[in-house]
Amino acid sequence: MSKLKLGPIVDEKPVKxxxxxxATLHRDLVAYADALARETGQPITExxxxxxxMLERFIATDRGFAKARxxxxxASPEA
Incomplete structure (x- = not known):
């Protein structure tokens, strides 16, 4: 099996x-959670x-966003 882009999920205090x-994306998330659980040995109930x-990884690896940031x-004046 190929290495997944996500690793173990960190449990932090969430913002609701x-x-x-x-529905297709939700099915993909369920399938990805199953694959990640098999790869990491960490069951994902949600x-x-x-x-x-996934969003953090996407933002961290988006070169265009990094350049714009x-x-x-x-360009912002420093305080």
């Missing part, structure tokens, strides 16, 4: 939000808990 997902680490920070 509501997100509406298409597949929606994958959303945060650096550009914005360098």
């Amino acid at each position: 939000t509501t997100v509406e997902l298409p 597949p929606t808990k994958l959303i945060v680490p 650096r550009s914005h920070q360098s």
